Amino acid sequence: MTPHPDFLRLPIAHRGLHDRARGVIENSESAVRAAIAAGYGIEIDIQPSAEGVPMVFHDARLSRLTGAEGNITDLSAGELGRIALTGGTDRIPTLAHILDVVGGRVPLLVEIKDQDGTLGPDVGALEQAVAGVLAGYGGPVAVMSFNPHSVAAFGKAAPGIARGIVTESFDEAEYDTVPEARRLELSAIADFDRVGASFVSCNWRDLDRTPIHGLRARQVPILCWTIRSAAEEAEARRLADNITFEGYAAALAH
Numbered sequence: 001m002t003p004h005p006d007f008l009r010l011p012i013a014h015r016g017l018h019d020r021a022r023g024v025i026e027n028s029e030s031a032v033r034a035a036i037a038a039g040y041g042i043e044i045d046i047q048p049s050a051e052g053v054p055m056v057f058h059d060a061r062l063s064r065l066t067g068a069e070g071n072i073t074d075l076s077a078g079e080l081g082r083i084a085l086t087g088g089t090d091r092i093p094t095l096a097h098i099l100d101v102v103g104g105r106v107p108l109l110v111e112i113k114d115q116d117g118t119l120g121p122d123v124g125a126l127e128q129a130v131a132g133v134l135a136g137y138g139g140p141v142a143v144m145s146f147n148p149h150s151v152a153a154f155g156k157a158a159p160g161i162a163r164g165i166v167t168e169s170f171d172e173a174e175y176d177t178v179p180e181a182r183r184l185e186l187s188a189i190a191d192f193d194r195v196g197a198s199f200v201s202c203n204w205r206d207l208d209r210t211p212i213h214g215l216r217a218r219q220v221p222i223l224c225w226t227i228r229s230a231a232e233e234a235e236a237r238r239l240a241d242n243i244t245f246e247g248y249a250a251a252l253a254h
Contacts, residue, residue, distance in 0.1 A: 001161060006140050007242065008242045013244075013245065014245055015044060017038055023089065032098055036101075046095060047060060048129065052125055056094065066084065066092070068083055107139075109142050114150065118182075119149075127154040127156075145165070146165075151196075163198065166200070170184075192215070199223060202223070207239040228248065
């Protein structure tokens with residue numbers, strides 16, 4: 001299943017079109033609405049609540065974005081929905097709510113955050129929950145993860161939805177909990193065919209690598225992250241089909 005053409009046509013707002021200076025916080029309803037109003041696609045992140053409800057939130061811990069202590073998995077969806085995002089008026093939304101807000105108007109790229117801890121195989125529950133929420137959604141949507149096991153698990157639960165792998169060089173400094181052999185496999189995107197992926201989203205600074213060139217030769221769609229200026233966008237577009245951006249107004253026509 002390949003991504004909808006709009007995933008290659010519209011720049012994708014990273015965690016929505018957020019702007020803390022205006023009180024629009026990442027992964028919030030306000031950021032999603034701002035991206036829709038500007039005509040961009042949207043990328044959001046998914047973490048589970050205590051009972052496994054897919055929540056739109058990037059971090060495993062609550063502190064950076066809310067000032068609250070503890071992990072997102074410590075609280076129920078109802079409890080999380082009452083927690084304000086620091087710097088704005090929004091609260092932590094569910095995936096189901098964001099789907100209602102988007103309503104198919106722009107493409108929605110959903111990243112399932114790793115629940116294994118070492119990008120290993122101890123996953124499945126969140127992937128099934130996300131598939132369940134997306135089952136009734138009619139708009140353009142695609143799902144991705146850094147963890148290929150997560151991509152495979154989602155594919156089993158929702159084979160009709162495009163799925164992809166988030167990738168980069170997987171340097172030891174950032175992934176010190178992941179064994180070296182596994183980091184090399186991840187960097188090589190060795191699991192791409194096995195998990196039924198149909199696109200990748202690559203750290204833009206790692207686009208000029210042999211595995212990416214190999215996928216481009218196969219006409220696999222290449223997305224990239226995170227672009228923060230027009231100059232970075234121009235450089236990234238030499239090797240990527242589309243960008244995920246933040247902090248500036250990406251061009252809608254290119």
